[in-house]
Amino acid sequence: MFIMDDGIRLNAQIELPEKHGAKMPMVIVMHGFTGHMDERHILAVAEALREVGCATLRVDMYGHGHSDGAFHDHNLYKWLNNAMAVIDYARSLDYVSDLYLCGHSQGGMTVMLAAAMEQDVIKGILPLSPAWMIPESARKGELLGIHFDPKHVPDELDAWKGLTLGGNYVRVAQTIHVENAIASYKGPVLIVHGDADEAVPVRYGIEAARLYDNASLVLIPGDTHCYDVHLDMVTDAVKDWMTKQLSRA
Numbered sequence: 001m002f003i004m005d006d007g008i009r010l011n012a013q014i015e016l017p018e019k020h021g022a023k024m025p026m027v028i029v030m031h032g033f034t035g036h037m038d039e040r041h042i043l044a045v046a047e048a049l050r051e052v053g054c055a056t057l058r059v060d061m062y063g064h065g066h067s068d069g070a071f072h073d074h075n076l077y078k079w080l081n082n083a084m085a086v087i088d089y090a091r092s093l094d095y096v097s098d099l100y101l102c103g104h105s106q107g108g109m110t111v112m113l114a115a116a117m118e119q120d121v122i123k124g125i126l127p128l129s130p131a132w133m134i135p136e137s138a139r140k141g142e143l144l145g146i147h148f149d150p151k152h153v154p155d156e157l158d159a160w161k162g163l164t165l166g167g168n169y170v171r172v173a174q175t176i177h178v179e180n181a182i183a184s185y186k187g188p189v190l191i192v193h194g195d196a197d198e199a200v201p202v203r204y205g206i207e208a209a210r211l212y213d214n215a216s217l218v219l220i221p222g223d224t225h226c227y228d229v230h231l232d233m234v235t236d237a238v239k240d241w242m243t244k245q246l247s248r249a
Helices: 038-053 076-093 106-117 135-141 167-173 178-184 202-209 231-248
Strands: 001-006 007-015 025-030 057-058 096-104 120-127 156-157 165-166 189-194 215-220
Touching: 001 038, 001 076, 001 120, 007 076, 025 038, 025 076, 025 106, 025 165, 025 167, 025 215, 038 057, 038 096, 057 076, 076 096, 076 106, 076 167, 076 231, 096 106, 106 120, 106 178, 120 202, 120 231, 135 167, 165 167, 189 231, 202 215
Parallel strands: 025 057, 025 096, 096 120, 120 189, 189 215
Antiparallel strands: 001 007, 007 057, 156 165
């Protein structure tokens, strides 16, 4: 299926838990930078959420997977607009009760920002290995291992796997302050982070958990950015946390 965002088609898939009533909570699940909604860790987390009774809505963000837009042209404003369009769509479904957001890496940062923008709607969030250092790195003139003059942003940067990224990605990122979003969101938060993360150092997960008013932190020993070692520990943490939230509903 596609969800429309101002003429942009976002590839998405809804899956319901095996056992459910007329109403159920839904978790929107977002991938990260260069990722897509069918990655191993995204599928595993979505399945874990359904096992405890949540519907899941996985989505390919702008310029990724099978959604419209070029990777080169994506930026965080476009992803935030995507997130709000998907949230609006989920809210329109008559079987959805509470709404949660889950995102990995850049998707985790998008979740952190979107939850603050829609804090009256979002019941809780699950940032996984959240790459919320991107804006600060962009302001310092360092991104994806590339150093540049932050006041004279290059029009193009090498990204990953042979991809290139437009300079507007950096220009947009420089305007974002994730700390403000963290301070404004008061709902429950689960942060999961591998302590051997090679892409987003674990200190960022630890610091985000410290800054939130109501956060739980689960560190996965010896694990990578995409949980190549102990994905089962990630899904167990997600199920445990979500089960507690649902028991309080």
